[in-house]
Amino acid sequence: MNPVLKVENLQKFYKTKGAVTKAVNHISFEVEQGEYIGIMGASGSGKTTLLNCISTIDKATAGQILIQGQNITALSENKLARFRREQLGFIFQDFNLLDTLTGRDNIALALAINGVKPGQISRLIEQVADDLEIKAILDKYPYEMSGGQQQRVACARAIVTKPSLILADEPTGALDSKSAGMLMESLSILNERKKATILMVTHDAFTASHCKRILFIKDGQIFNELVRGEKSRKKFFDEIMQVISFLGGDNNYAF
Numbered sequence: 001m002n003p004v005l006k007v008e009n010l011q012k013f014y015k016t017k018g019a020v021t022k023a024v025n026h027i028s029f030e031v032e033q034g035e036y037i038g039i040m041g042a043s044g045s046g047k048t049t050l051l052n053c054i055s056t057i058d059k060a061t062a063g064q065i066l067i068q069g070q071n072i073t074a075l076s077e078n079k080l081a082r083f084r085r086e087q088l089g090f091i092f093q094d095f096n097l098l099d100t101l102t103g104r105d106n107i108a109l110a111l112a113i114n115g116v117k118p119g120q121i122s123r124l125i126e127q128v129a130d131d132l133e134i135k136a137i138l139d140k141y142p143y144e145m146s147g148g149q150q151q152r153v154a155c156a157r158a159i160v161t162k163p164s165l166i167l168a169d170e171p172t173g174a175l176d177s178k179s180a181g182m183l184m185e186s187l188s189i190l191n192e193r194k195k196a197t198i199l200m201v202t203h204d205a206f207t208a209s210h211c212k213r214i215l216f217i218k219d220g221q222i223f224n225e226l227v228r229g230e231k232s233r234k235k236f237f238d239e240i241m242q243v244i245s246f247l248g249g250d251n252n253y254a255f
């Protein structure tokens with residue numbers, strides 16, 4: 001089976017005042033269907049740049065990114081916009097829900113833009129709301145929800161279009177530890193029950209311990225890889241902490 005994501009020899013350089021920053025420097029990896037992969041690394045290591053290239057927000061300097069076999073580095077702006085809408089789901093640190101729409105309408109909008117018929121939209125929303133246990137907040141506006149509730153609605157919006165790949169950028173960054181735990185449960189539901197393929201950037205070991213595999217980035221290159229396998233989450237967390245302390249990174253959470 002083809003990987004959902006194939007990153008081949010990716011490079012992204014920034015030129016400022018004559019100096020060149022190699023933010024992503026020859027990175028290659030693959031993500032299989034149904035994987036839940038974390039990207040970790042110290043501040044400035046290149047995580048966001050890598051994610052922005054995969055999410056088509058930024059253009060790579062060299063190398064290829066294939067999503068479902070399609071080379072996205074070669075797509076025109078028009079085709080990219082459509083590709084993003086149909087193939088990718090996004091979960092951002094600051095939720096990015098539209099303030100003037102209820103939770104239900106935020107989720108519906110993602111479907112309506114893709115041309116899904118109204119009857120089917122209601123059915124799909126009911127289904128995803130059941131899965132993520134957000135029925136009670138569907139008709140609230142974002143300002144009436146807690147941060148954790150907003151982020152679970154954002155999860156529903158990301159999965160409802162059945163994207164090939166969900167990209168999450170520091171999704172627990174703005175949440176307290178209880179809400180972060182609940183969000184991690186939601187993401188695990190998406191991964192295990194809805195078979196979503198998830199790639200998540202995080203600097204937080206507790207958040208990362210929910211992934212099945214973690215790539216550590218240092219100075220724009222892959223430095224290490226950890227696979228959870230049959231290990232308990234606590235054991236995986238301890239292993240992650242060991243790599244972080246080796247890398248000299250910081251971390252705010254205790255397990």
Ligand SMILES: Nc1ncnc2c1ncn2[C@@H]1O[C@H](COP(=O)(O)OP(=O)(O)OP(=O)(O)O)[C@@H](O)[C@H]1O
Nearest residue numbers: 014016021023041042043044045046047048049050
């Ligand atoms: N637009 C830009 N112009 C110039 N340099 C940039 C730009 N964006 C990022 N960089 C540089 O590229 C390197 C990688 O940055 P990036 O934001 O990808 O790191 P990060 O691992 O996501 O960091 P953080 O965890 O702090 O968000 C850094 O040295 C950064 O200063």
